[in-house]
Amino acid sequence: MRIKSIGKFRIVGVVFVFLLYMQQAWAAPSPSPSPTFSLSASPYAGGYELDFGRVDPSGGAVRREVTISVNSNLNTQYEVSNTMSTSVCNDKGDCIPSRNFSVYGIRGSCRYGTIRQEREYYVGGVLYTSNTAGTSDSFTAVYSVIPFVGMKAGYYRGTIGFTLTPIGSAQQPVRTNLDVVLQVGQEDVFDVEITGQSGTEIRLVANKTDMQTYAVSVNITGIYGQQFRITQEPTQAPISSEGKWLDWNAVRVEGSGAGKGTTIRSTAISFPKQTVYNSSSRGEADSFTLEYSLGDLSKQAAGIYKTNIRYYMENAATGARQLLDTLGLNVEVANVLDVVITPDNPSGIVFSDLKPGQPAVISTLTVAIQSSSGKRYQVTQRLASDLTNKDGYLIPEQNFGLRTESVSTKGTLNFPQFDIVKKSDMVLFISDNLGSPDQFRIMYGLTVPEDVKAGEYTTRITYTVSEI
Numbered sequence: 400m401r402i403k404s405i406g407k408f409r410i411v412g413v414v415f416v417f418l419l420y421m422q423q424a425w426a427a428p429s430p431s432p433s434p435t436f437s438l439s440a441s442p443y444a445g446g447y448e449l450d451f452g453r454v455d456p457s458g459g460a461v462r463r464e465v466t467i468s469v470n471s472n473l474n475t476q477y478e479v480s481n482t483m484s485t486s487v488c489n490d491k492g493d494c495i496p497s498r499n500f501s502v503y504g505i506r507g508s509c510r511y512g513t514i515r516q517e518r519e520y521y522v523g524g525v526l527y528t529s530n531t532a533g534t535s536d537s538f539t540a541v542y543s544v545i546p547f548v549g550m551k552a553g554y555y556r557g558t559i560g561f562t563l564t565p566i567g568s569a570q571q572p573v574r575t576n577l578d579v580v581l582q583v584g585q586e587d588v589f590d591v592e593i594t595g596q597s598g599t600e601i602r603l604v605a606n607k608t609d610m611q612t613y614a615v616s617v618n619i620t621g622i623y624g625q626q627f628r629i630t631q632e633p634t635q636a637p638i639s640s641e642g643k644w645l646d647w648n649a650v651r652v653e654g655s656g657a658g659k660g661t662t663i664r665s666t667a668i669s670f671p672k673q674t675v676y677n678s679s680s681r682g683e684a685d686s687f688t689l690e691y692s693l694g695d696l697s698k699q700a701a702g703i704y705k706t707n708i709r710y711y712m713e714n715a716a717t718g719a720r721q722l723l724d725t726l727g728l729n730v731e732v733a734n735v736l737d738v739v740i741t742p743d744n745p746s747g748i749v750f751s752d753l754k755p756g757q758p759a760v761i762s763t764l765t766v767a768i769q770s771s772s773g774k775r776y777q778v779t780q781r782l783a784s785d786l787t788n789k790d791g792y793l794i795p796e797q798n799f800g801l802r803t804e805s806v807s808t809k810g811t812l813n814f815p816q817f818d819i820v821k822k823s824d825m826v827l828f829i830s831d832n833l834g835s836p837d838q839f840r841i842m843y844g845l846t847v848p849e850d851v852k853a854g855e856y857t858t859r860i861t862y863t864v865s866e867i
Contacts, residue, residue: 435472436570438479438563440465440577447716449542449559450624451581456550460543464505465577467561468537469529475568478515479527479561481540487557487579495555497521499545509538519543522559533565544581552584554622554681580624589621589682591629593710593724601691601708601726603650606733615689615726623682626715629723631689632672637704637730643773645704645730651694657687667694668708677715693730697836700773701734735771738778738864740764748860750845759844765806767838768864770830775867778828780860782820786845788854796821798848803827804840812839829867 442449443464451461467479481502488494502522504514512529519541527538542559556578563573595601596614604610617629631652637645647667652675654662659679666673668691675689706728713720742748742764750760770776785793799820803812810830820843828839 434570435470436477436563436565436573437470438561438573438575439468440559440561440575441468442466442577443539448578448580448625451544451579453582454544454546454550456546456548456583458546460545461581462541462543465540465542466537467527467540468535469563470535471529471533472535473533473565473568473570475533475570476531476566477529477533478525478564478566480525480564481562482523482560484558484560484576487544487555487581489551489553489555489583491551491553493551493553493555495544495550495557496547497523499547500557501543501545502526502540505539505541509536510534511536512538514538528566542579546583550583553582554624555579555581555583556681582622582624589623590619591712591723592618592620593726594618595726599726600729602729602731603691603693604731604733605693605696606731606735612690612692615691617676617687617689619678619683619685621684623678625682626680627678627682628674628713628715629676630672630674630711630713630720631668632709632711633668633670633728634707634709636670637706637728639700639702639704641702643700643702643704645732646695646699648695649693649699649704649732650728650730651692653690653692655688655690657685659683659685660687662687662689672711675710691728696732696771697769699732699771700834701732701771704730704732732771735769736776736864736866737769738862739767739769740862741767748843753845753847755847755849755851757847759800759846761842761844763840763842765838765840766828766862768828768830768836770834770836770864772834772866774834775832776830776834776864777826777867779824779826779863779865780841781824781863782822783859783861784822786856786858788852788856790852790854792852792854792856794845794851794856795848798846800844802842802844804842806838806840808837808839809835810837810839817844834866 443466449463451463454461486494487500500522501519503519504516504526506514506517511534512527515525515528526540559577559579561575594616601613603613647669650668651665652668653665654675661677663675707725708728709725710723711720712723748762750762786799787793797819800817801820802817803814810828812828813826830837
């Protein structure tokens, strides 16, 4: 019973606090709404600009609707007016006269106020007056471009300014703008053309110096009217007929030559897409070149790798895009198996200023193997003869040794400890199972017998790399 009693007291306490809070809330005065007085003008067809499209100088008037909306809680009558903030002109300075750009309001498009300009007339003056209560409202205005003889071809841009003004109130007027765009005539038809230097395939061949780069030309004509970008999108990483993938770092792309926009800097191609070109803010005519070249092939297996690259044009504001063209990508990696020997002493394996009985003298070199076969290989050395001077005296075999040393080596070193250098073939190194490019060092050591004859002793060592 005690437990139940405690539970009841807790519930009563919660209800009491809640009711007290509610009483305090009901007693508090309602806050006054913050003043609202705003204006917007939007093309009825959508978008951010009043776009008249292409206007034929010999054709009829081209009309576009604009929805104008007012939101107000001032309880004060207001009016909406319009004017041409900037004339509608092309980039050569040719402008559309004010008498050829007009406006009228559609009767019945508003709910509470009055359309003040129902007949088509030049842009300028009051379009709408609200009711005396200043109720929020919207209405539709129709803007017209009237072609005329002698209109110059080109891309035109201008700005309509709208002003919301309270009547009999200290509230400041509110202003907004709407850009106007149109194109006259056929001179600047917008188009993007993509052309490879030879056919429809980007072909890069590793072992041919004249085929290690490939140029793709992009020519943009006309004016798009707003900023856009061009992207490239490989359908997948290049793949060989054996099912091996080409590393993305194996192919690079760099843009150049653009006069209006900007192109991609030298970089490896990648997935899913890369922007290779950004236009000017108006999307003007331009041309540029994309140069594809071979990158790092040091870890790449031999083969012919293929994929396709699709080029898209994207609207920078909306992201809407369209396919421009598709080019094949063909990369040929030759079967490379080579060994490069780099002695620390430029003269070779050299032991100088030797004295009988002194500790072993060391001379070292680095062995680097380039391989793209994808098969295991080995590095072998053969000593042509004992170290011999011109009089025929020699240094015994047991006084000349070697050991192999790792340099982030992936394969297997066969002589991690000093061993005698033999005149027969000595397998110094065996690659990993992938036949990866690799490197290691060889340390040659020489001790001089007590009874050695003075003189210069020489021999020749041959290094061979071969697939296993």
